[in-house]
Amino acid sequence: MFHLKKVRYKEILQIDEMKIPSNRVTCVVGESGSGKSTLLKLLNKMLIPDKGEILFQNQHLDERDAVEHRREVIMVAQTPLIFSGSIEENLQKGKWFSDQVEATEEELKHSLQVVHLHKSLDENVKDLSGGEKQRVALARALLINPKVYLLDEPTSALDEETEIKVLSNIIQEVKKRSGTVIMVTHSKTAWETFGEHIIHIGKR
Numbered sequence: 001m002f003h004l005k006k007v008r009y010k011e012i013l014q015i016d017e018m019k020i021p022s023n024r025v026t027c028v029v030g031e032s033g034s035g036k037s038t039l040l041k042l043l044n045k046m047l048i049p050d051k052g053e054i055l056f057q058n059q060h061l062d063e064r065d066a067v068e069h070r071r072e073v074i075m076v077a078q079t080p081l082i083f084s085g086s087i088e089e090n091l092q093k094g095k096w097f098s099d100q101v102e103a104t105e106e107e108l109k110h111s112l113q114v115v116h117l118h119k120s121l122d123e124n125v126k127d128l129s130g131g132e133k134q135r136v137a138l139a140r141a142l143l144i145n146p147k148v149y150l151l152d153e154p155t156s157a158l159d160e161e162t163e164i165k166v167l168s169n170i171i172q173e174v175k176k177r178s179g180t181v182i183m184v185t186h187s188k189t190a191w192e193t194f195g196e197h198i199i200h201i202g203k204r
């Protein structure tokens, strides 16, 4: 799905060759500050490498429109992107930004079930905990149904038991749709349980 060749980004990341498979869960692991988030940002064109090339489905990222690319390759950042308003408004925002028709109530409720968020759609997000906000962001990504999910420690604010339940559900859902997950995680349990392909990023 992704093929990186001789990629260099500042002094932060240097990758001679890396292939990331489609329809699999790839876990990116490595110590703090080793460049894991930087790698994800390169994959969705938020950052442009100083040298080398990144191919997505055999197409050079330079040739891909950044907005179009990010609709297919969605990032759920470490600090979730949350808009003011209700849970429903937050979920629908993703559909609007992606130029998709609004989700039905059934789809919205299903997305909350997948992420184990037992809240009503009209609840205001301002009172949600950090872990609940992370799950709103994950549900929003699921509703968009992209080809690739770039998950940057998406469940870091959850206790381990909930984290594993949520990840297990999300991955099951993504697999049903033949999607691809590329996930940065500090949880050994998470990468041992879900990682079908592991990338170790080493500090230079």
Ligand SMILES: Nc1ncnc2c1ncn2[C@@H]1O[C@H](COP(=O)(O)OP(=O)(O)OP(=O)(O)O)[C@@H](O)[C@H]1O
Pocket (backbone or CB within 6 Å): 010, 012, 030, 031, 032, 033, 034, 035, 036, 037, 038, 039
């Ligand atoms: N825009 C930038 N300019 C310069 N340095 C940066 C920039 N962004 C990140 N860095 C530095 O690059 C290194 C890698 O950052 P990155 O966020 O990719 O690491 P990480 O492996 O995801 O870390 P963590 O596990 O702590 O989230 C860090 O030392 C960081 O301070």
